[in-house]
Amino acid sequence: MILIKNIEIYSPEYLGKNDVLICFDKIAYISKNIQVPDKNFPEIRIIDGEGFTLTPGLIDLHVHIIGGGGEGGFTTRAPELNLTDFTSNGITTCVGLLGTDGTTRSMGSLLAKARSLDEEGISTYCWTGCYEMPTRTITDSARGDIVLVDKIIGVGEIAVSDHRSSNPSSEDLIHLASEARVGGMLSGKCGILHIHIGDGKKGLTPVFNIVEDSEVPYENLLPTHVNRNPLAFKHSIEYAKNGGFIDITTGIKPEGDNALFAFDVYKTMLKENISPYNITMSSDSGGSMPIFDENGKLLSLKIGLPSTNIETIRQCIENGISMEESLIPLTSSPAKFLKFKNKGKVSEGFDADLLILDKKLNLNTVICKGKIMISNYKPAVYGTFSKPSDS
Template sequence: MILIKNVEIFAPESLGKKDILICFDKIAYISENTHIPKGNFPEIEIIEGNGLKAAPGIIDLHIHINGAGGEGGFNTRTPEMNLTDFTLNGITTCIGLLGTDGITRNMGALLAKSRALEIEGLSTYCWTGCYAVPTRTLTDSIRGDIILVDKIIGAGEIAISDHRGSHPSENDLIHLACETRVGGLISDKCGILHMHVGDGKNGLNAVFNLIDNSNIPFENLLPTHLNRNSLLRKQCVEYVKIGGFVDITTGIKNEGDEAVSASQLYNTLLKEHISPYHITMSSDAGGSMPFFDDKGNLTKLTRGMPNTNINSIKESIELGIPLELALIPLTSSPAKLLKLKNKGKITEGCDADLILLDNKLNINTVISKGKVMVQNYSPLVYGTFENS
C-alpha cells in the first residue's frame, strides 16, 4: 500500500490538494485527509506530495519498443528500448508497433518484447502489421490477430502517402479497416486502423475517401504524423471538424517552413474549438526519423526519443494551454479511444499509473501498476539487462 499525501491532483481535471491511497495495483481511495489506523494494520509507504502535481501516467500509442528503422542500411536499424527509457519519461502504458521494416522485424519479436516489458512493470499492447500491404500478421489475418492475441488491439502502422509504403488502393484500405473493426467488435477491443501518413502529395486524401466510400466509423481510424507538413496540418483541421480522430507526433519538431511541434498543432486545433478527445499524441520513439530530398535520397537520420511526450506537455503550457488540457492527448484521450478502461485518469478503482511532477513539470516520481518505478528523479527498477 502506498499513500501519497498532500499532492495537487490533475486527474487530468484539477481536483485540488488531496491524498491518494494505492492498494496493490489500483487507486483505492482519494480523500482530503487520510488517517492511517493505529495498531495491527498493514504497512503503508508514505510519499510526501507537497509541492508536487499528480497526473495520470503517459499512454504512448505509437512507439517502436523493439526498434525500427533501417532506411539507411542494416547498420541504421535502431535498437530495442529499455524499461527506463519509458519510466524516466513518465510512460506507464505503451502500444508497440512495426514500421518500414516488416522483414527483419516481425510480429513475433514485437509481441515478445511487449510481454517482456509487461513483466518488468509496464502495461503493454501492440498494433499488428507494418507499412506494407498485404501487411505482416501472426495469424492468417488482421482479424485473427486482434481476436486471438490478447495484446493486439488494432492494425498499424499502415503507410499511406509515402514512397516507402505499398500505395494501397481505396479498396485495400476499406478491406483493412473492415477487418480491423470486426476484429475489435468480436474481441471488445478498439479495432482501430492506425495509419502512418507520409510527405506524399496526396496527404490525407485516402482517409477522406475511406470515410466517403465506406461505412467505417471515425472511431476505427487513426491517422498519425499530421504535424509533419503544411498540407497535412490543413487537412487535419478539416478531418477533425467532420468528426475524425487524429494522432500528432511529439517527436516531430519545427523543421524549416513545413513541420511544426505537436503542441503548436494542438494549440491550433483547440483554437478551432475542436474537442481534445478527438486528439491524441504519441512519440514515435525507438523509430528512425529519416529525412529525404525531393528525389527520395536519404539526407539525414535521427532516432525518436520518448522524452518528447513530457516536453510537449511543457511546450503546451508555454503556449498558454492549461495543464488539464495539456495532459489529455497523452492520458485520458488515448485511454478512451483505445478502450483502455482503467487507464488515463486518477479515479478510485482505476489502475495506479501515476506521475508526480515538480513545479517545473519535471518527472519526480513514476508509479506503474502500483509499483514505484522512479523516485526523486532516479530509477528504482531497471530492466533485466540494464546496468543498475
C-alpha cells in the same frame, strides 16, 4: 500499499489537494486527510506530496519498442528500447508497432518485447502489421490477431502518402479497416486502423476516401504524423472537424524542413474548436526520423525519443494551454479512444499509473501498476539488462 499525502491532483481535470491511497495495482481511495491505523494494518509507504502535482501516467500509442528505421541500410536499424526509456519519461502504458521494416523485424519479436516490458513493470499493447500491404500478422489475418492475441488492439501502422508505402488502393484500405473494426467488435477492443501519413502529395486523402466510400466509422481510424507538413496539418483540421480522430507526433519538429511542433498544432486545433478528445499525441520513439529530398534520397536520420511527450506537455503549458488540456492527449483521450477502461485518469478503481511532478514539471516519482519505478528523480527499478554496474 502507498499513501500520497497533500498533493495537487489533475485527473486530468483539477481535483484540488487530496490524499491518494494505492492498494496493490489500483487507486483505492482519494480523500482529504486519509488516516492510517496505528495497529493491525499492512505496511504502508507514505509520500509527502506537498508542493508537487499528481497526474495520470502517460499513454504512448505509437512506439517502436523493438526499434525501427533501416531506410539507410542495415547500420541504420534503430535499437530496442529499455524499461527506463519509458519510466524515466513518464510513460506507463505504450502500444508497440513495427513500421517500415516488416522483413527483418517480425510480429513475433514485437509481441515478445511487449510481454517482456509488461513483466518488467509497464502496461503494453501492440498494433499488428507494418507499412506494407498485404501486411504482417501472427495468425492468418489481422482480424484473427485482434480477436485471438490478447495484446493486439488494432492494425498499424499502414503507410499512405509515402514513397516507402506499398501504395495500397482505396479498396485495400477499406478492407483492412473493416477487418480491424470487426476484430474489435468480436474481442471488445478498439479495432482501429492506425495509418501512417507520409510527406506525399495526397496527405490525408486516402483516409478521407475510406470514410466516404465505406461504412467504416471515424472511431475505427487513426491517422498519425499529421504535423509532418502543412498539407497533412491542413487536412487533419478538416478531418477532425468532420468528426475524425487524429494523432500528433511529439517527436516531429522543424529541422530544416516544413514540419510543425506538436504544441503549435495542438494549440491551433483547440482554437478551431476541435475537442481534445478527438486528438491524441504519441512520440514515435524508437523509430527513425528520416529527412528525404524531393527525389526520395535519404539526407539524414535520427531516432525518435520518448522524452518528447513530457517536453510537449511543458511546451503546451508554457504557451498558454491549461494543465488539464495539456494532459488530455496523452492520458484520458488515448485511454478513451483505445478502450483502456481503467487508465488515463486519477480516479478510484483505476490503475495506479501515476506521475508526481515538481513545480517545473520534472518527474520526481513514477508509479506503474502500483509500484514505484522512479523515485526522487532516479530509477528505482531497471530492466533485466539495463541494471547499473555494482563497480
